[in-house]
Amino acid sequence: MVVLKPLIEELKSFEQCGIHIEKFNLDLPIKLAFVIGDNLSVSELLGFKQTFGPYFICRYCKARYDQIKKKDVHVKELHLNYTISDEVLGTEIEKITSNKQYKSPYGIMFPSPFLKLDINIFQISPPDIFHDLIEGPLSNICQIILKKANYSKIVIDRRMSAIKWVNCKINISANFHLNGKAIQKFEYFNRMIEIFPEWIDNPPEIFQFYHIVRRIMYILYDETQNCGSMELSELIEEFYRFMEKYDLVTPKSHFLTHYSLLMDFYGNLCKFSTMCFERKHRLLKVLIRHSKNFMNVTYSLSFLHQAKMACCDQETDKLTTECCSHNIVRFIMKKDTTSNYEFMKVEKIHNIENKIMIFGDKYITSNTNLTYIKKVIAIEKNVAVDVNDICHTNIYEEKNKK
């Protein structure tokens, strides 16, 4: 609540006043559209019971854990909670605040601070394919497919080594568990057919399961699909039967059973996937870990992030493999002929005569021919640059610099 207070206040003032764009003399109304994230944090933000406990698990349909675990008991609701009106929600919140013993059938635990805004907590949060599928059951699905397909670990490893992987080769443990980043699992699953091309003419029994998950994934990631379909519902139903058969049913696989209906409401779901935000989050974690500076985390992060973005823009292709996993300082100091990085450490941003100017120190790195010093960094103090003249606009003003 305390942490969210400034955010909620700002959103509220946006809701009331919008923003005025001087250049076009335009008043733009602003409203919070969606809250997306992993299931636990969305529950926490919106005041729902967190979903991986033994009882309440689904904010879409009120299902309990025992209901989804019981075979043949499919929780099929045609009216998901997003149809609940603001009035019903209001009454429910009233009951929760007035009676501490009251247990909400919708899994509401406390009035979310977001209720101060003009939103309906049942509608504001679309599902996230990334957490529900890619980071969720996909790893177990690959494991069961590899086990049932009956190849030895040596054969799988040899075949995997023959493939040029976009996101590096993933590591597979002795019991066929995938150890790696979600994006590697995603690539691995989709390219299994390249590892086992014989499946096309001579599919093993488990191929049916692979085929279903792949088709579901193709529908979900197809940007032209703007609503649910009979095909998707049927595929997901078959998928769920396989999940039960191999004892893989989890809350996340249950959420998938609502996807066709949820697509009718939210449209295409892949635009809500948190994959790119998770990648950014990972980059920030790597940066702060490498900085070894925890005295002023926001300051260190803002500086390192600016430097990283500036360098990435100057060396685009190497961004994903190298930039992310290397210490930014070491990256800048690396001696090679091409990389003379320049970046701004932004202190202030001002609008001067309709130009957005950024003020700060300019860092210029250049190679040397000296034996022990690979590079030098020159700092030009108090430089002003037009924001249009720098290659990255991801600038950050550090207000509370000590």
Ligand SMILES: [Zn+2]
């Ligand atoms: Zn449900």
